[in-house]
Amino acid sequence: MIVGLAALARLANAQGQATPMRVNSLGRDSYWIEGGVGSNAGVIIGKDGVIVIDAKQTPESGRGLLAEVAKLTTKPMTHVILTHSNLDHVDGLASFPKGLTIIAQENCKKQMENPRSNPQNIDLRDYLPTKIVKEKVSLTISGVRFELLHFAPAHTSGDLIIHLPDQKIAFTDETIVKFMKEPLSKDYPRRPLSGDLAAFDGATRSAALVAAPA
Numbered sequence: 001m002i003v004g005l006a007a008l009a010r011l012a013n014a015q016g017q018a019t020p021m022r023v024n025s026l027g028r029d030s031y032w033i034e035g036g037v038g039s040n041a042g043v044i045i046g047k048d049g050v051i052v053i054d055a056k057q058t059p060e061s062g063r064g065l066l067a068e069v070a071k072l073t074t075k076p077m078t079h080v081i082l083t084h085s086n087l088d089h090v091d092g093l094a095s096f097p098k099g100l101t102i103i104a105q106e107n108c109k110k111q112m113e114n115p116r117s118n119p120q121n122i123d124l125r126d127y128l129p130t131k132i133v134k135e136k137v138s139l140t141i142s143g144v145r146f147e148l149l150h151f152a153p154a155h156t157s158g159d160l161i162i163h164l165p166d167q168k169i170a171f172t173d174e175t176i177v178k179f180m181k182e183p184l185s186k187d188y189p190r191r192p193l194s195g196d197l198a199a200f201d202g203a204t205r206s207a208a209l210v211a212a213p214a
């Protein structure tokens, strides 16, 4: 089942007006949250804490995302995993609590450190990635198994696909435009992927796929 492609149709929201937040369950304590300003976000409630995937585009929308998470659980948010560095996925971090473990691909971190990739001029110095992924890593956070997969070239040079093999869910950015009939826009042409294509196949074919567009 591919959940996320419908979400791609909501690309227009990425740069636009805030829309109401809506929480969508993926089962097994996993959710994707649309609305606010910016991309969709993922939420996984683990044994002891919450893992959030991407942070929306503005501090207001980041706060709105946290408010929705707080309605789902009283467990603390401990980790953020970033699909990539585009502002509509990271600038909402500015309203997140400090001291979180923030996981990203190493090029994503470099881009977040570079003022030119921060057109909204949001101060993210306290929210730079604290744990770096280069190619592929398997890890368990709060009892939940994750496979973090990096492919290049893809949407940016610092993308991660976040695959939950037990839940059969993958959270991805526009890297999956490879599978769309039409590119999202001229800025996101379909590009060949290199890297561990077997892992990519595993993540995208077996999973309910939630795209976090833009």
Ligand SMILES: [Zn+2]
Pocket (backbone or CB within 6 Å): 084, 086, 155, 173, 174, 213, 214
């Ligand atoms: Zn993007």
